[in-house]
Amino acid sequence: MRLASTLLIAGLAAAVAAPLAAQELRDCNRWEANAQNLMDPPEVAVRRFAEGAIRVIGLDTGEPACCSAHLMVMHPLPGEPFPGCTLVSDTGGMGFSGLRMEALTARYDPAAGLILTVPVGAYNGMASVFRDMTVTVNQATGEVTAR
Secondary structure, eight states: OHHHHHHHHHHHHHHHHSOOOOOEEEESOSGGGOGGGBOSSHHHHEEEETTTTEEEEEEEOOOSTTSOEEEEEEEOOTTOSSOEEEEEESGGGOOBSEEOGGGOEEEEETTTEEEEEEEEEEEOSSSEEEEEEEEEEETTTTEEEEO
């Protein structure tokens, strides 16, 4: 019993100490990006930047319970009449354990574009561990990156 407890504690310590995995960027043509998954309250879940050209939307699919939150970014695509849409999820397409949309901040860097920072949670097997995720939207190229 003591060995099992020791191994469990060591495994949990390693999970907490391990760095969080990288984000996965996908197009929005998938079930997670459905309008029914809009987080509540909508006035916090939907944010507009660059005179409305960039919209950032918090989504919660409800399941799996550990990782159901995703971030949708609608942004201009150069030379296209309709916006692009990028879904930001955790690795493997799983969602985050939470998004704190009320804490989302934005700043503009002329060399990079709009830089958004939002606290996201990752489930470590016992609890959510929150850290800041940075999403950059470059309107000139239509590129979205996340780290």
